Amino acid sequence: MGSLSAKVVVVTGGNQGIGLAIARAMAAQGAAVAICARTQTSLDAAADEIRALDADCVALACDVADPDSTDAMAETVLARFGRVDVVVANAGIAGAIRPMHELTHNEWRECIAVDLDGVYLTFRRFIPVMIAGGVGGSLIALSSMTGKRPLPGRTPYAAAKMGVIGLVRSLALELGPYGITVNSVCPGAVAGARLDRVVAQQADALGISGEESLRRFSDPAALKRPTRADEVAAACVFLATDAGSGITGEDMNVSAGLVMY
DSSP states (O other), X not given: OOOOTTOEEEEETTTSHHHHHHHHHHHHTTOEEEEEESOHHHHHHHHHHHHTTTOOEEEEEOOTTOHHHHHHHHHHHHHHHSOOSEEEEOOOOOOOOSOGGGOOHHHHHHHHIIIIIHHHHHHHTXXXXXXXXXXXXXXXXXXXGGGTSOOTTOHHHHHHHHHHHHHHHHHHHHHGGGTEEEEEEEEOSBTTHHHHHHHHHHHHHHTOOHHHHHHHHHTTSTXXXXXXXXXXXXXXXXXXXXXXXXXXXXXXXXXXXXXXX
């Protein structure tokens, strides 16, 4: 797919799950990596994994819903590395799982703030530096299959993830003249601890078994299984390297065939 040698990559939510898989995959291609999340302890453990790949890695506590926190994170990254080439806005939450009219305003706002505002806040501080650098770059946002199809009981999450796709398409047009690509990756149900929690919550909300809840995610997929985190990471690496340099404004499905549009 091409090398990321001498490139600097930022991955939010890089302490676990998809984010850690992305950070590891970027490091394996030669990138220096900055990982960010709210919990420093888990960040430090993740950074040790990445450094074991003989990669430069810095771990920074950051709340992507907080403008001051994201600005401070960006300033630290730029002070440390002097540049940034790839930014992956991965941090997100599942949000409450209930009918919309039963949600509190705080539950609605929390999901929108992290899953949509967090993408804007993560990207905004790095864009002027990428433009000034004059060598292009890649911005990648993690949307979801739920950004492309309705999901009852998950209205704030769906609204946020659909919003991410709109943000990416518009920003791609803004930044195209500077050679900066902007894309989203739309995972399906990704195997791991987060999916386990969502499956359990959905089972409780719908009054069904955990097995039935999981089948609702996996059975409709062409491959009849959940997506793997490393498959999502591979798509992000592709978009970040020269191999993906002609792709911008796209929402790339990595869903084991669960979504095909």
